[in-house]
Amino acid sequence: MSAILTPADENEIADMVREANAAITPLEIQGGGTRSGFGRPVQAAKTLSLKELSGITLYEPGALTLVARAGTPVATIEKTLAAEGQQLAFEPMDHRALYASKGEPTIGGVVAANVSGPRRIQAGACRDALIGVRFIDGRGEIIKNGGRVMKNVTGLDLVKLMAGSHGTLGVISEVSFKVLPVNERAATLAFHGLSSKEAVGILCGALGSPFEITGAAHLPQNSEGPLTLLRVEGFASQVDYRLERLKATIGTGLECSVIEGAEHERLWRFVRDAEMFKGTDNPVWRLSLKPSDAPAIEEALAKKTDAKIMFDWGGGLIWVGVDDAENGATETIRALVSGFGGHATLMRGPEPLRGSIAPFQPQAKPVARLSAAIRGKFDPGGILNPGRMVA
Amino acid sequence: MATIKMPIPDQDVIDRRDDIVGALLAALPDGIVISDDAQTLAYECDALSAYRCKPLAVVLPRSTQEVAATLKTCHELGVSVVARGAGTSLAGGSLPTADSIILGTARLNKTLEIDLANRFIRVESGVTNLSVTGAVDADGFFYAPDPSSQLACAIAGNIAMNSGGAHCLKYGVTTNNLLGVKMVLADGEIIELGGAHLDAGGYDLLGLICGSEGQLGIVTEATLRILPKPEGARPVLIGFDSPEVAGTCVADIIRAGILPVAIEYMDRLCIQETDKFSGAGYPNVEALLIVEVEGSESEIQAQLEKITAIARKLDPAELRQSTSEEESALIWKGRKSAFGAMGQINDYICLDGTVPVSQLAHVLGRIGEMSKQYGLDVANVFHAGDGNMHPLILYDANKPGDLDIAEKFGADILRLCVEVGGCLTGEHGVGIEKRDLMGEQFSPADMEIQMSVKDCFDPQWLLNPAKVYPLDISEKRREGGGQ
Numbered sequence: 001m002s003a004i005l006t007p008a009d010e011n012e013i014a015d016m017v018r019e020a021n022a023a024i025t026p027l028e029i030q031g032g033g034t035r036s037g038f039g040r041p042v043q044a045a046k047t048l049s050l051k052e053l054s055g056i057t058l059y060e061p062g063a064l065t066l067v068a069r070a071g072t073p074v075a076t077i078e079k080t081l082a083a084e085g086q087q088l089a090f091e092p093m094d095h096r097a098l099y100a101s102k103g104e105p106t107i108g109g110v111v112a113a114n115v116s117g118p119r120r121i122q123a124g125a126c127r128d129a130l131i132g133v134r135f136i137d138g139r140g141e142i143i144k145n146g147g148r149v150m151k152n153v154t155g156l157d158l159v160k161l162m163a164g165s166h167g168t169l170g171v172i173s174e175v176s177f178k179v180l181p182v183n184e185r186a187a188t189l190a191f192h193g194l195s196s197k198e199a200v201g202i203l204c205g206a207l208g209s210p211f212e213i214t215g216a217a218h219l220p221q222n223s224e225g226p227l228t229l230l231r232v233e234g235f236a237s238q239v240d241y242r243l244e245r246l247k248a249t250i251g252t253g254l255e256c257s258v259i260e261g262a263e264h265e266r267l268w269r270f271v272r273d274a275e276m277f278k279g280t281d282n283p284v285w286r287l288s289l290k291p292s293d294a295p296a297i298e299e300a301l302a303k304k305t306d307a308k309i310m311f312d313w314g315g316g317l318i319w320v321g322v323d324d325a326e327n328g329a330t331e332t333i334r335a336l337v338s339g340f341g342g343h344a345t346l347m348r349g350p351e352p353l354r355g356s357i358a359p360f361q362p363q364a365k366p367v368a369r370l371s372a373a374i375r376g377k378f379d380p381g382g383i384l385n386p387g388r389m390v391a
Numbered sequence: 392m393a394t395i396k397m398p399i400p401d402q403d404v405i406d407r408r409d410d411i412v413g414a415l416l417a418a419l420p421d422g423i424v425i426s427d428d429a430q431t432l433a434y435e436c437d438a439l440s441a442y443r444c445k446p447l448a449v450v451l452p453r454s455t456q457e458v459a460a461t462l463k464t465c466h467e468l469g470v471s472v473v474a475r476g477a478g479t480s481l482a483g484g485s486l487p488t489a490d491s492i493i494l495g496t497a498r499l500n501k502t503l504e505i506d507l508a509n510r511f512i513r514v515e516s517g518v519t520n521l522s523v524t525g526a527v528d529a530d531g532f533f534y535a536p537d538p539s540s541q542l543a544c545a546i547a548g549n550i551a552m553n554s555g556g557a558h559c560l561k562y563g564v565t566t567n568n569l570l571g572v573k574m575v576l577a578d579g580e581i582i583e584l585g586g587a588h589l590d591a592g593g594y595d596l597l598g599l600i601c602g603s604e605g606q607l608g609i610v611t612e613a614t615l616r617i618l619p620k621p622e623g624a625r626p627v628l629i630g631f632d633s634p635e636v637a638g639t640c641v642a643d644i645i646r647a648g649i650l651p652v653a654i655e656y657m658d659r660l661c662i663q664e665t666d667k668f669s670g671a672g673y674p675n676v677e678a679l680l681i682v683e684v685e686g687s688e689s690e691i692q693a694q695l696e697k698i699t700a701i702a703r704k705l706d707p708a709e710l711r712q713s714t715s716e717e718e719s720a721l722i723w724k725g726r727k728s729a730f731g732a733m734g735q736i737n738d739y740i741c742l743d744g745t746v747p748v749s750q751l752a753h754v755l756g757r758i759g760e761m762s763k764q765y766g767l768d769v770a771n772v773f774h775a776g777d778g779n780m781h782p783l784i785l786y787d788a789n790k791p792g793d794l795d796i797a798e799k800f801g802a803d804i805l806r807l808c809v810e811v812g813g814c815l816t817g818e819h820g821v822g823i824e825k826r827d828l829m830g831e832q833f834s835p836a837d838m839e840i841q842m843s844v845k846d847c848f849d850p851q852w853l854l855n856p857a858k859v860y861p862l863d864i865s866e867k868r869r870e871g872g873g874q
Contacts, residue, residue, distance in 0.1 A: 062642030151817035160598020181648035373847035
């Protein structure tokens with residue numbers, strides 16, 4: 001068990017990072033610790049926990065703006081927003097089901113891992129809603145970028161760079177978001193028994209319609225037969241209209257039902273949190289591709305490995321669980337994905353596997369060189385989450 | 392005499408002009424390099440036309456390979472390169488220096504791939520913004536970012552400046568609609584970032600490129616997200632006798648859970664002039680809002696009912712719902728011709744600061760007071776939903792000293808934007824125009840780390856070096872002294 005540092009403000013973080021940099025003591029950066037199974041294992045003498053740096057510092061519902069310290073629990077933010085009828089539209093996944101982890105997910109962790117959910121296809125990713133960051137770089141400098149306004153092109157956009165940098169470019173101390181209204185009503189149009197090819201055809205067709213689909217998933221291995229889900233949101237009468245139009249245009253002649261209420265909530269939480277992999281510990285991959293390639297990927301995978309599969313984002317995101325705990329079917333999956341021009345991330349796997357392969361998609365040489373150079377500028381001592389993203 | 396300084400050009404480079412042009416001619420096919428003074432004239436300035444300078448030469452490549460050959464040659468010879476899309480930058484983003492070449496994307500104008508099932512389009516970066524929508528319009532799709540120069544402006548410039556538009560409250564700006572790029576680095580190396588899939592792994596270099604003002608590389612191809620067109624759209628026009636109440640109305644609409652596709656604001660001076668110019672029939676009020684909603688007929692009706700109910704509580708001087716395509720077009724005609732209309736009566740500087748929506752009324756009030764102090768009129772027209780202001784400072788270019796006063800006034804407005812929690816530029820970019828104000832928004836450490844990112848992409852600082860960062864703090868890097 002490594003020593004845990006718990007700074008209470010930015011200046012304390014800066015002091016701790018400066019000290020660690022001078023002593024060349026690597027730090028593992030942690031929010032709620034619910035996502036530590038994401039990426040390569042980090043070997044660090046000390047853990048820097050942001051849990052004491054908590055609280056919403058600004059919330060203006062009329063401006064759709066929320067600013068919070070990095071250690072603020074996601075639950076606190078979602079509750080505060082819900083009280084004003086607003087939400088984090090990118091629907092961040094809760095990784096506790098996947099990793100069987102305990103603790104409270106924090107907003108800083110969401111940003112560090114650029115965590116989004118099913119609504120990403122319509123409302124954008126975490127990085128799209130993020131409008132400002134404050135962080136402490138690897139030399140202990142306090143840096144700000146972006147701000148609290150949703151249109152801002154002043155200087156280089158380091159806000160996007162920090163999202164998904166997994167604590168390797170700086171210790172994020174504060175984040176600002178554009179938030180959005182919660183829709184008055186949500187319902188799901190569910191199709192039963194479709195092949196994956198038919199399902200992706202339906203999902204792509206619906207996403208190309210003007211009905212603002214906010215969730216498009218397909219569960220080919222659902223216990224009661226394949227299930228295809230289209231989420232529709234809006235004010236009450238709008239949802240009725242959209243459901244009817246979808247049935248009439250792309251659902252003609254197909255068996256379908258409308259799901260609302262608690263079952264609807266449960267289904268989308270199941271998709272968002274990849275709950276089909278809950279309770280096991282076999283390797284899980286997340287593949288990002290063109291949606292229309294999803295059925296071919298599934299077919300090719302079925303020939304090589306006994307995979308558990310779920311489609312989100314209209315087929316653009318494929319969750320794949322494999323039995324091969326030793327190698328994670330890495331070569332098979334990477335070869336397959338690169339043939340289709342997408343990328344694959346190992347989302348879960350035993351430590352030896354995550355340490356021996358590259359959990360994040362290896363980059364082309366010049367891109368990898370640029371990424372390494374940027375890390376060299378932000379964290380010249382290489383003390384922040386060393387090895388988390390690349391060996 | 393305009394006040395924004397440019398660095399003293401490198402005489403050694405200027406003396407080598409013939410050799411540099413010769414090397415470019417040797418590296419590229421015929422007809423790509425332009426060095427004749429009469430033909431380079433059009434490239435001496437962009438839409439910030441008070442500033443102009445003759446470049447060493449202009450290169451107009453037709454392919455990524457030719458862009459790479461150009462950059463490789465310039466890199467070897469130590470010559471800086473200023474990228475130019477359509478030259479519509481209001482910030483001087485593509486203003487050349489006497490020791491630089493202009494690299495224009497105008498001939499990179501092909502549509503490469505349209506994929507409706509996966510909702511993207513891949514284009515060369517010199518295509519115009521509007522032509523992207525044009526390519527998918529018949530199939531029921533559109534490209535969302537819609538800067539008001541969209542008829543002319545190039546996707547390359549949109550990416551460089553992370554352009555927005557009137558409809559970004561709902562659809563976001565360029566960075567939210569850009570899926571991938573092919574680009575050429577300063578030394579001529581070609582890289583690809585992102586693609587037709589979402590959320591490329593690793594650091595978000597795509598997000599970093601977008602809005603980097605031609606300082607990190609030259610984008611030659613872009614994969615853009617296209618969206619299905621809404622079934623319909625309709626504006627409502629709401630007039631108020633006070634800017635404060637108009638501001639309250641904007642916040643109340645948003646708090647009610649309605650997300651209009653656009654909320655535009657115009658003040659009295661702007662209303663009067665655009666109405667004269669366009670015949671839009673705007674009412675005689677202090678503040679005018681144009682709120683647009685989208686959807687089917689019944690969806691539009693339902694949203695407009697909610698919006699008008701909110702507005703009525705605030706006792707509007709005018710509330711006019713469009714009842715036909717013609718009326719909708721007329722309501723928008725005035726707004727869309729606002730910059731042209733103001734240009735008819737005066738020269739103007741168009742600012743672009745963003746403020747928190749809650750500060751709009753306060754900032755408008757302060758601008759009014761400053762207008763009296765400086766003795767120059769200001770017309771306000773802007774995207775109210777996201778707080779992106781566009782004060783137009785009116786001045787007389789033929790009156791000695793007037794531009795100087797206008798620029799000082801503008802700088803004070805931008806300082807105010809930062810002071811209330813906003814920023815210097817919401818969608819136009821920094822260029823040279825706001826370069827010397829960067830220190831108002833950023834600390835030395837904030838700027839140092841941004842410049843260190845440029846060091847990674849362009850170690851010799853050859854790409855658009857005299858822009859974005861104040862000259863004194865970028866001097867060592869620009870002059871090859873390192874970091």
